[in-house]
Amino acid sequence: MNKDTLSMGRIDYINASPVYYGLDHGLLPAWITMTDGPPAVLNRMIRRGDLAISPISAGFYGCHHRDLLVLPDLSISCNGPVLSVILMSNSPIEKLHNKKVVLTEDSATSALLVRLIFAEHKVTPVFVTGKMRHPEDIPVDAEAVLVIGDAALTQPWDDFFDLRMDLGKLWYQSTGMPFVFAVWVVRRDFAAQHPERVALALDLFLQSRHQGYENIGAVIDRGVARLNLDRCLIERYYQVLLCDLDSPKIHALELFFQRLYMHGLFNEQVKVELFQP
Numbered sequence: 001m002n003k004d005t006l007s008m009g010r011i012d013y014i015n016a017s018p019v020y021y022g023l024d025h026g027l028l029p030a031w032i033t034m035t036d037g038p039p040a041v042l043n044r045m046i047r048r049g050d051l052a053i054s055p056i057s058a059g060f061y062g063c064h065h066r067d068l069l070v071l072p073d074l075s076i077s078c079n080g081p082v083l084s085v086i087l088m089s090n091s092p093i094e095k096l097h098n099k100k101v102v103l104t105e106d107s108a109t110s111a112l113l114v115r116l117i118f119a120e121h122k123v124t125p126v127f128v129t130g131k132m133r134h135p136e137d138i139p140v141d142a143e144a145v146l147v148i149g150d151a152a153l154t155q156p157w158d159d160f161f162d163l164r165m166d167l168g169k170l171w172y173q174s175t176g177m178p179f180v181f182a183v184w185v186v187r188r189d190f191a192a193q194h195p196e197r198v199a200l201a202l203d204l205f206l207q208s209r210h211q212g213y214e215n216i217g218a219v220i221d222r223g224v225a226r227l228n229l230d231r232c233l234i235e236r237y238y239q240v241l242l243c244d245l246d247s248p249k250i251h252a253l254e255l256f257f258q259r260l261y262m263h264g265l266f267n268e269q270v271k272v273e274l275f276q277p
């Protein structure tokens with residue numbers, strides 16, 4: 001087995017830190033290379049084959065499931081508010097017909113969830129995709145913006161908009177279910193050629209996450225230092241963020257895909273297919 005060439009991705013937000021804790025503290029073997037990036041960059045890289053395994057947007061998996069398998073028991077999810085995926089708006093959803101809504105270019109899942117929520121409300125805004133990491137990025141004529149990740153936690157969006165809608169909370173209110181933002185995937189071609197390497201990598205992730213939760217105080221300290229935010233907020237963030245993928249989450253993800261299909265946002269019905277170690 002050539003152990004030199006497993007390229008992996010890492011979402012460069014603090015949300016994935018518990019999963020990478022062990023890998024960052026000695027578990028990472030020399031035969032794995034790690035590339036950091038926002039979700040949309042990792043989505044593109046795995047599609048091109050530049051990465052073999054990566055966390056990616058769950059919505060992107062839905063669009064490209066024929067080329068990808070989901071790694072068991074890993075995700076970035078919530079079961080209620082998530083704090084870091086927010087639609088900031090000057091009007092409630094019903095009043096946004098024909099208004100400009102900017103979707104951050106860093107996202108795929110949350111952008112699809114926003115489109116779905118509007119479709120379910122029968123409201124048709126003018127969606128544009130753009131950089132949305134800082135209030136300076138807000139176009140003057142934007143009535144609402146979708147922001148995700150560290151930028152959602154750190155920037156003073158409330159100074160620019162009247163309403164903050166937490167997308168994890170909106171989904172929970174409409175379904176009573178968890179919501180899965182990101183899944184870890186492996187390219188099917190890579191898994192077929194190197195199943196044992198994928199099984200090893202999966203095992204490393206599970207060990208790494210275990211160490212992350214054993215050392216959650218250190219994970220929180222790092223988050224506080226990196227984002228320069230109040231410790232209570234970061235503590236709460238890691239309580240609401242869930243990093244497993246149990247069957248209720250798989251069902252919830254398939255419900256999301258089904259609703260996207262019903263509203264014409266997906267052109268087929270998608271089931272989650274897992275890598276079997």
Ligand SMILES: C=C(O[C@@H]1C=C(C(=O)O)C=C[C@H]1O)C(=O)O
Binds near residue numbers: 013015148149
């Ligand atoms: C909870 C989050 O989940 C993320 C949202 C994603 C998306 O919208 O495509 C992808 C990966 C996750 O990082 C977040 O970024 O805040």
